[in-house]
Amino acid sequence: MISEEQYNDAVEQKDEAQEIINQYFVEKRKRFEDRMKINLSFNDDELVYSASSRCPCGHGLAYPKDCTPDHYWDCSAILKGIANKNVQHTAKLPFTFYDIKGESEERGTTRLEV
Numbered sequence: 001m002i003s004e005e006q007y008n009d010a011v012e013q014k015d016e017a018q019e020i021i022n023q024y025f026v027e028k029r030k031r032f033e034d035r036m037k038i039n040l041s042f043n044d045d046e047l048v049y050s051a052s053s054r055c056p057c058g059h060g061l062a063y064p065k066d067c068t069p070d071h072y073w074d075c076s077a078i079l080k081g082i083a084n085k086n087v088q089h090t091a092k093l094p095f096t097f098y099d100i101k102g103e104s105e106e107r108g109t110t111r112l113e114v
Contacts, residue, residue, distance in 0.1 A: 032066045041081035049076060055090040057083065069095060 047062040054060055055075035062076040073093040077083040 028066065029068050032064070032068060035066075040079070042079045044080075047076060047079060057087040057089055059083075061090065061093070063095075071095060 042064055046065055048065055050061040050073070052060075053073075055077070057075060057077060059075050059077040061073045062079055063071055063073055064079065072095060073090075075083060075089045078089060083089060
């Protein structure tokens with residue numbers, strides 16, 4: 001049988017672990033925000049691509065892997081710093097309002113829902 005002392009120790013460990021987890025995400029968000037301020041160019045390994053949704057310029061829609069939930073879908077050419085400025089690009093599509101569905105390699109379907 002678990003004693004009251006064991007239970008209290010476990011609760012204390014859980015609270016300490018949660019503080020570390022919370023701090024990890026605060027620091028991760030700060031690193032991402034700092035990166036966005038100084039360097040907007042990402043490489044393919046740093047991006048998550050839509051299965052099939054594309055920008056009018058022909059490049060796929062994507063977002064950085066380490067972004068926060070309040071980020072957005074964007075043209076991958078813009079994110080990679082190779083966008084042609086003379087071509088129309090999709091406006092940023094905030095996650096809050098847009099959801100790219102079906103990012104599945106097996107189904108290969110992506111739908112943009114508003």
